[in-house]
Amino acid sequence: MPNDFSGGCACGAIRYQCTAEPVYMGNCHCRDCQRATGSAYFPAVVVSVDEFTLLQGEPTWYESKADRGHTMARAFCNKCGSPVLLNNGANDTVTVLYAESLDDPSWYKPKRDIYTSSAQPWDLMHPDTQKCQAMP
Numbered sequence: 544m545p546n547d548f549s550g551g552c553a554c555g556a557i558r559y560q561c562t563a564e565p566v567y568m569g570n571c572h573c574r575d576c577q578r579a580t581g582s583a584y585f586p587a588v589v590v591s592v593d594e595f596t597l598l599q600g601e602p603t604w605y606e607s608k609a610d611r612g613h614t615m616a617r618a619f620c621n622k623c624g625s626p627v628l629l630n631n632g633a634n635d636t637v638t639v640l641y642a643e644s645l646d647d648p649s650w651y652k653p654k655r656d657i658y659t660s661s662a663q664p665w666d667l668m669h670p671d672t673q674k675c676q677a678m679p
């Protein structure tokens with residue numbers, strides 16, 4: 544797991560850098576994350592806000608309410624549509640990156656699968672991850 548890594552959107556308008564290794568990595572299978580990614584789940588890379596820098600670009604934000612009532616703000620590029628990051632209103636000490644936005648997504652290693660109760664039947668999960676029906 545690298546302690547200095549970068550990423551951004553597909554067109555390159557948005558670029559970010561992190562200067563510490565992630566504090567957590569895991570897949571979220573809730574319906575909001577399925578819609579936001581256009582895929583089976585959100586591969587979430589959680590990093591400390593103190594170690595995260597948005598180098599360039601102006602993301603567009605979409606806000607929705609989590610099932611516990613706090614705001615989930617998702618940032619995406621308004622030129623290419625790529626999801627880039629999410630800020631969880633319940634924890635402002637971290638920001639959550641979409642693993643696909645990393646320049647090298649190959650080191651992503653999820654620890655858990657959460658909201659498996661809304662996972663799709665065609666979504667095959669890794670047998671080694673911890674499974675949680677909702678938020679653990």
Ligand SMILES: [Zn+2]
Pocket residue numbers: 552553554555556557620621622623624625
């Ligand atoms: Zn873009």
Ligand SMILES: [Zn+2]
Pocket residue numbers: 571572573574575576577585658
């Ligand atoms: Zn989710």
